[in-house]
């Protein structure tokens with residue numbers, strides 16, 4: 001195969017400043033990159049695919065101080081007025097009637113930026129003089145065409161609301177972390193999909209990003225003044241970006257600026273450990289903070305109970321280390337895990353310790369927190385939905401009730417030696433107005449129930465055992481507590497199981513057995 005020859009002058013950035021070269025690369029990511037050929041000519045090593053066709057080109061429109069005309073009165077027109085005013089425009093509204101004009105009262109009184117001046121009358125061609133942008137909510141085709149002609153005559157770009165065929169420009173769905181702004185367009189084809197993309201982006205772009213981007217803007221002139229070499233400036237921005245993502249939950253400080261300007265290139269990276277609750281299984285139950293932590297982690301140490309759907313949300317480049325029994329084998333003791341998270345953080349890594357459910361509930365978090373603190377490693381915690389909450393939610397039951405369950409107790413069926421713990425407060429388990437949730441009950445449930453009945457728990461108390469709560473393969477069995485061990489034995493082997501005992505489970509249990517009958521709080525109160 002003959003290599004296609006390209007002129008040396010086609011290489012990006014030839015004859016341009018380094019910044020321009022980078023910009024040119026950004027604009028033309030598919031420009032073939034050459035290597036020096038045997039005859040001193042550039043020979044392309046690879047020809048990546050070129051950009052696919054675009055329905056529209058996304059551009060960002062400077063509107064500060066410029067005139068924008070809005071014709072018509074509708075919620076859509078009001079929202080667009082608010083939006084363009086937020087970008088600093090001086091908006092002139094021709095609402096068409098007094099009633100329509102009143103729709104603008106709120107936004108005109110307090111625009112985020114710019115101004116909004118509302119006239120109750122309809123629009124006239126003269127209104128469009130000097131406008132940069134002309135927006136209208138006009139249903140009548142002939143009037144819409146007249147509006148477009150007048151706007152074009154005045155040199156304005158046009159958007160007719162909900163009539164993409166008549167638009168020079170359309171509005172994207174916006175994620176605002178000003179000065180960072182993301183706009184999403186589906187070319188009018190799937191606005192709901194656009195909204196859902198926005199919701200996802202909102203969840204991964206922390207609000208704190210805004211403060212870091214503003215700092216970048218304000219530090220830029222100082223950087224230009226102090227750092228002359230393009231390569232050094234580039235390294236500064238690499239360090240800045242890394243620091244911003246690592247500390248995105250707080251605003252940048254003068255100390256950050258000093259560290260970055262003071263040759264922080266040589267300074268060691270400061271690692272940290274974040275204990276993150278992965279919830280009971282359904283990835284949609286993760287908190288926004290948990291998703292962000294996963295998206296910014298260098299390394300993730302995860303338990304057996306954390307499923308692939310949750311890991312799917314992590315940054316692609318993050319290293320993933322299984323530290324459950326099946327991942328590391330018998331050698332992965334709690335001591336190993338503590339040692340590993342500390343060592344990684346000390347090496348400058350941003351470590352996520354990802355635990356099923358909530359990290360602070362039967363998660364051995366204390367050992368890990370203590371290990372970090374003893375080593376002087378920054379440690380923080382992001383809570384998660386615990387198995388009890390996930391299970392109760394899928395069953396549609398409340399874990400507490402004003403009259404029937406004034407106390408909620410979480411107990412483990414698995415002591416340090418793997419047996420039923422010997423120090424359970426059995427009087428509390430027998431209390432008829434409590435809800436008891438047993439974690440890790442599988443091996444010891446029969447023993448637990450036998451002892452609880454002997455200590456006074458009513459054998460007809462409703463109970464439910466839930467396996468793999470919130471996951472696609474969830475199973476549950478319910479009945480009187482005396483029958484639960486036999487029922488639970490039928491749950492899929494190997495699945496995590498949580499047991500809920502108490503009157504709150506009555507509706508589930510009633511369907512299966514002769515359990516305590518009593519009225520709901522609302523009926524009793």
Ligand SMILES: C[S@@+](CC[C@H](N)C(=O)[O-])C[C@H]1O[C@@H](n2cnc3c(N)ncnc32)[C@H](O)[C@@H]1O
Nearest residue numbers: 280357358361386387439440468469496497498
């Ligand atoms: C080591 S504990 C961890 C608990 C976890 N930190 C939490 O807050 O849910 C493991 C136990 O949690 C319970 N568990 C965790 N995920 C579960 C799920 N999806 N369905 C039912 N039980 C679950 C089971 O009792 C399992 O044996």
